[in-house]
Amino acid sequence: MLRKKVPRLLQVFKRTSHCDRQQYDVIVVGGGHAGTEAAAAAARVGARTLLVTQKIQTIGALSCNPSLGGIGKGHLVKEVDALDGVCGRAGDWAGIHFSILNRRKGPAVWGPRAQLDRQLYREFIQSDLLSTPRLTVWEGSVEELMVEEPNPEKPGRHQVTGIRLANMETPISARSVVLTTGTFLSGSLFVGQTSSPGGRIGDAPSSAGLSHTIRERLGLRTGRLRTGTPPRVVKNSVDVSLAKLHPADLNPTPFSFINTQTRCKPEEQLPCYLTFTTPAVERVVRENLHLNCHIQQDTKGPRYCPSIESRVLRFPGRQHQVWLEPEGLTSDLLYPQGLSTTMPPDVQLRLLREIPALHKAEIHTPGYGVQYDFVCPTQLSPALQVKSTQGLFLAGQINGTTGYEEAAAQGLVAGLNAARSALAMPTVMLSRTESYIGVLIDDLVSRGVTEPYRMFTSRAEFRASLRPDNADLRLTLKGFEELGCVSSERYKEAVRVRDTLQDAMAALQSLSALPHIWKQKLPNIEISENKSGELTCMNLLLYNDVTIEMLASVFPESLSPYMEFSQRLKIEAVYRPHCDLQKREMARIQREETMLLPEDLDYFSLPVSLSQEVREILDRVRPTTLGAATRLEGMTPAATVNLLNYVRFSN
Ligand code: FAD
Secondary structure (H helix, E strand, C coil), X not given: CCCCCCCCCHHHHHHHCCCCCCCEEEEEECCCHHHHHHHHXXXXXXXXXXXXXXXXXXXXXXXXXXXXXCCCHHHHHHHHHHCCCCHHHHHHHHEEEEEEECCCCCHHHCEEEEEECHHHHHHHHHHHHHCCCCEEEEECCEEEEEEECCCCCCCCCEEEEEEEECCCCCCEEEEEEEECCHHHCCCEEEECCEEEECCECCECXXXXXXXXXXXXXCCCCEEEEEEEECCEEEHHHCCHHHCEEECCCCCCCCCCCCCCCCCCCHHHCCCXXXXXXXXXXXXXXXXXXXXXXXXXXXXXXXXXXXXXXXXXXXXXCCCCEEEEEECCCCCCXXXXXXXXXXXXXXXXXXXXXXXXXXXXXXXXXXXXXXXXXXXXXXXXXCCCEECCEECEEECCHHHCECCHHHHHHHHHHHHHHHHHHHCCCCCCCCXXXXXXXXXXXXXXXXXXXXXXXXXXXXXXXXXXXXXXXHHHHHHHHHHHHHHCCCCHHXXXXXXXXXXXXXXXXXXXXXXXXXXXXXXXXXCCCCCCCCCCCCEEHHHHHCCCCCCHHHHHHHCHHHHHHHHHHHHHHHHHHHHHHHHHHHHHHHHHHHHCCCCECCCCCCCCCCCCCCCHHHHHHHHHHCCCEHHHHHCCCCCCHHHHHHHHHHHHHCC
C-alpha cells in the first residue's frame, strides 16, 4: 500500500504559511533537496523550525534531470528514507519509470532509480512539508546571517543568532541556522558567450550580502564550481523509432521501506530510449568551442555528468550515449541525458539534429550552465556544523557536492544536528561503517573537494554490509533510539522486521539435511558430491539457484512464516561471508598503512583494476605510503586493496 495521498494544495500552502518573527529553534535557508530534508528532520526532532526559501513554488524542484537514485545515489535515498526522510516517499509517489541499475552485479551495489514526474515530485514535497508539525514555511530571500562576534572565553568562535531577509529591517532569531543555497551563492548562468546573474534558470542568485557574511565576516574559505543541463526537447519532434527502447522494470520497487507499492502501476510506466551521438555532433562541437565561454573557463564541472563539450574533448572519436527520458506523465518534453551543453541555442539545435532520432528535434528550453560558490567542507565538523561558528550548519551543493540525493542526505544530518544543538542535545554523526551517508560526510569533511563530489558504491569500505535492502536495519532503530528523527510507527515496523529476520536466520542455520536428502528434495540443484555431513539451509542459500521458497517446500512448517522476507533473507545469507571478508581486508589496510610505495610506479600502466580518476590522482600526488594514498580525494577502498596487493606481491 502507498501510504500518502497528496492533495493539490499549493495555494493553501502559501496562504497558511506565516512568519511570526519570534524566536525559532532552527531556521533553514533554501527549499531545495537539502533544505527540505533539513527542515523536515529538524521539526521531527522537536525543534520549532522555519524554512525560508526564495519561491515556495520551487520547493522540491528538480533543477536538472527528472530522476532519483542510481548507483550509490539509490543507497542514499534508501538511507534518508530509513531515517524517516521525505525524498524516498516522494520518489514512490512521482516515479514514472522504475528500474534497478547494476542488476548484473550483486544486490549490494544495485542502484534503485526512478524517472520522475517533475510536477508530482514538487507537489508531494510541498504537501509533506505543509503537514509537518512545528514547521513554518516562508517565502523570502535571506540577505544576511546574524552572528555574534567570538566570545572572549572561546576565541575565534562566532555564534549564529538568526537571519535577516531582504527588504526587512528586523532580523528573525534562531539558535541554529542551516544554509542550503545550492547553486545560488554568487551564481552566474551561461549560454554561449553570454552570462547573467542567476542560481537556476528563472531564479535570481543568492544575495551578495549572504556571500559577504560567509567570506568576510566568518572568514570561510570558498571555491567555485560549475555544472550544466541539456536542452529540453519537444517530445513530438523526436523519432523514437530510431532509438532503442528501454522499458521500466515489470515490478517497480519502491524506495521507501514503508511502501509496498508505487503510485504508478507497472503497466502505466513510461519507457526511456537510448541513442548515440554521431561524428557530426563532434564536428559541430569542435567548430563552435570558441562560442562557449562556460567551457573555456578553468572552473571544475561534474566529472560524472560531463557536458557534451567535455565528453568530445576528453574522448575524441567516440560515440556517446544519449538517453531520451520522459519529464512527466503528461509532459510534452523529453530530457536528453548526456547532451548537457552551454553552446549558443542555434548551435545546440544543430548538434542535436546530427543525431538520427533527433534529426527534426525542436528545442523547448536551451541547455545552460551555472557557476557558483561553494564553501570548502573541511571547515565543517561531521555534524555538518561550521567549526568556527556555533549553530551554523551547511548542507547540499554549497558543500561542493552534486546531485539531489547527496544534498538530501546532508540536509537530513544538518537539520537533525541543528535541532539537537538548538535543544541543547549533543550533536550526532553517522559513521562510514554504518552508512553511505557517513561515507559522504566523512569524505567531505576530512578530504574536501576539488570538483563536484558524487556518491559511488566504490567509495564505501563496507559495501557488502551497506546495502540498499538493509538500510532500515542499519539506521531506523538508531534513528529512533539515539537520533530522535524517526517516528514510533516506523520504529515499531523496523523492530518487527529485525526480529523476524533474526528468527528466520536462526531457523535457516539450524535446519539441515544430508546431501543425498537435499538432492532428492531439490533434484534441479547441483549439490557437490564431495560434500559430506549435514548441509544447513544457510549453506544451501549460497547456491545461486536456491531460493527461500525452495527451502520452505522442504521445511514448510519452519520456514513459511518468513516468506514475506524471502528476497531479503537470500541476500543476507549470501552476503554474510563477504561482510566477514571485508572486515578482514580493512584490518589489513590499517596494518599496512606504513608500507612504502615505490617512487617510480607508473600508475597509468599498472596491471590492476584502478579507475582513470584514481590513476590520475596517484600520478599527480605520488604518495609515499599506502596510508597517504588512502587519504587522497577520490581514492577508493577497493583501489587501495588492489594497490596494496600489487605492491606487496609484484616483486
Ligand atoms: P538547490 O536544489 O539548488 O536548492 C537551493 C535552494 O535555496 C533553492 O530553492 C533557492 O531558491 C534557495 N535559496 C538560495 N539562496 C537563498 C537565499 N539567500 N534565501 C532564500 N532561499 C535561497 N546535479 C547532478 O547531479 N547532475 C547534474 O548534471 C546537474 N546539473 C545541474 C545543472 C543545473 C543548471 C543546475 C542548476 C543544477 C544541476 N545539478 C546537477 C545540481 C542539482 O540541481 C543539485 O545537486 C541539487 O539541486 C542540490 O540541492 P540543494 O538543496 O543543495 O540546492
